[in-house]
Amino acid sequence: MPFGGILTTVAEFEIEYHQFLDAEGKLREPAPALAHDSAELIKMYRLMTLVRAFDGKAVNLQRVGNIGTYASCLGHEATHVAVGAAMRPEDVLAPVYREIGTQIWRGVKLSEILTYWGGDERGCDFSVPRQDFPWCIPIASQMLHGAGVAMAFKIKGEPRCSVTYIGDGGTSEGAFYEAINLAGARNLPAVFVVVNNGWAISVPTSSQTATRTLAQKAIAAGIPGIQVDGNDVIAVHHITKEALERARRGGGPTVIEALTYRLSDHTTADDASRYRPRAQLNAAWEQEPLLRIRKYLTRTGAWDDHQEQELHTDCARQIEAAVDQYMSGPKPTTDAMFNSLFAEPTPALAEQRAMARRFANRHGH
């Protein structure tokens, strides 16, 4: 040591990585109780399958012009469903725009999802869950909503938690840090799930940041950061549930980084073949989340091909019903633009509402 000053290490950290179910569907023991609760696992697997089928249908609906731009969740099903299953109904979700697995688990209807992406704000008026946030398109801003909701729970002394999603790219935004910093400083009952799917549109996580893990960004906020295999539904559920229980007991917030892969384009308006190596995509398919849980359930005797076939028939039926409901729903009237801006439309808005009625459906195209 060239100088004689005091040298001590004042802070150190380590980031844990958790996986119970590997890509072959082999379970690592000791595993949490969920691993042996085949009824719950089947419920989760059923929803993962529904989400994948619905997601594919939504992409097709966009391709034929029946909905607008849509953000696929292909490959994220384990993380999304596991987080939903770990939450309590009275908790509050602040999603990004891809987490339909969580939303559907919590009661959002397939037809509501289509209504939103089909270009109608009524899709955000969830019949259940009434207090969850709708999709959040401006990146990372939802982080502060999750923190604010948790602040309200703390002020009101309610044993509830907020769960907020963010992507890998979103962790470059100031709002990400502001929210985890606030949550740490005020010990809020909040869980932040960073879904690291490798890509922020065309920018890989390696170009986004020099940090080794995104979970370690939590360390700067003074809160735990933990990494989990986002394709392992058991691990995501276990870690999320632990974080929620800790938060509910007053133990403060957690950042969970779920490692997964965006097997789709960014949205239907994107073409990932322009920037994503084919070999990387192929390798990611080897890790995808549905097959491993199916293999595991099959190996344990909880699932068979017949059930699988019935599941696909059931999913197709549910999706068809949702599409029918969406397609047959009435078009919003022009009044919808004006009626919910304020609790009561202002005089100027009332005037413009009348004008819009007069000119409704007179576009000439």
Add this chain to the structure above:
Amino acid sequence: MANITMLEAITRAHAWEMSHDPSVVVLGQDVGVNGGVFRATAGLQEQFGKERVQDTPLAEGMIAGMCVGMATQGLRPVAEIQFMGFIYPAMDQIANHMARLRNRTRGRLSCPIVLRMPHGGGIHAPEHHSECLEAMLAHHPGLRVVCPASPARAYGLLLAAIRNPDPVIFLEPVRLYRLARQEVADDGQAISLDVCYRLREGTDITLVTWGAMTVETLKAAQELEQDGVSCEVIDLATLSPIDHDSILESVAKTGRLVIVHEAPKNCGIGAEIAATVAEKGLYDLHAPIQRVTGYDTIIPLARLEYEYIPSVARITDTVRATLAA
């Protein structure tokens, strides 16, 4: 009744509403122990505790964003942004979420939030402490923008803002914080967010203004009275939505309109008022509408700020020219 400053009126409005509505929560930088850098929230933390009067970490976007989350859980956050020049980091939350959440959820979630902030220059403050950004905010659908010009209106309008079911940007003219005292009854009476306030009746010309410019405008009206000119002075007070009807009614009587504001002229709220009078009251006018405003420059630092802020002389000159037209 108590003879109080605008700052004291603001503090009392907070205290009244916090005493009567447990969902009201105050937050911001230095609003707790310190009572705010201008002391607008002085004593509130002692009275209502650290949960309901919170010092936040230093990030304006965070303050606005957490307000959105809190509001969706039935709280009524009243947050202070320390100076209006620091609102820019909060604009993502204000414009993309606070102003839109009710609309995009078709009324399922809403944002009964008040964002208070000092407004305007004239106190020799450092750079970025003197901005008048009301037009930027008023341009966003879904927000109300309010600017009181007296202790009584600060008290009544702040109560109305807190009770309003939608987000309200509450602009507090710094020059007026301690300038004058007024008898204000601390009785919990809100006043309307939908109307402007006539400060002076007149017959020759209508002067519309708001915030600290009410001071120069009223002085100008007094000076002009010596010359036999009768000015009607209107405090706009609610900058969005604007009470156009009252302005049109006044212009129908006087036939002349001068708008006075501290913010830059280009795309200012004065332009909106002038355009509306041109649309709906043109034939009542005997002379072109004029605006007396801050220049289309950055508001200068202290040594030139009173060259920027419209003076009594600029107002009287413009009024005389309008009367001669």
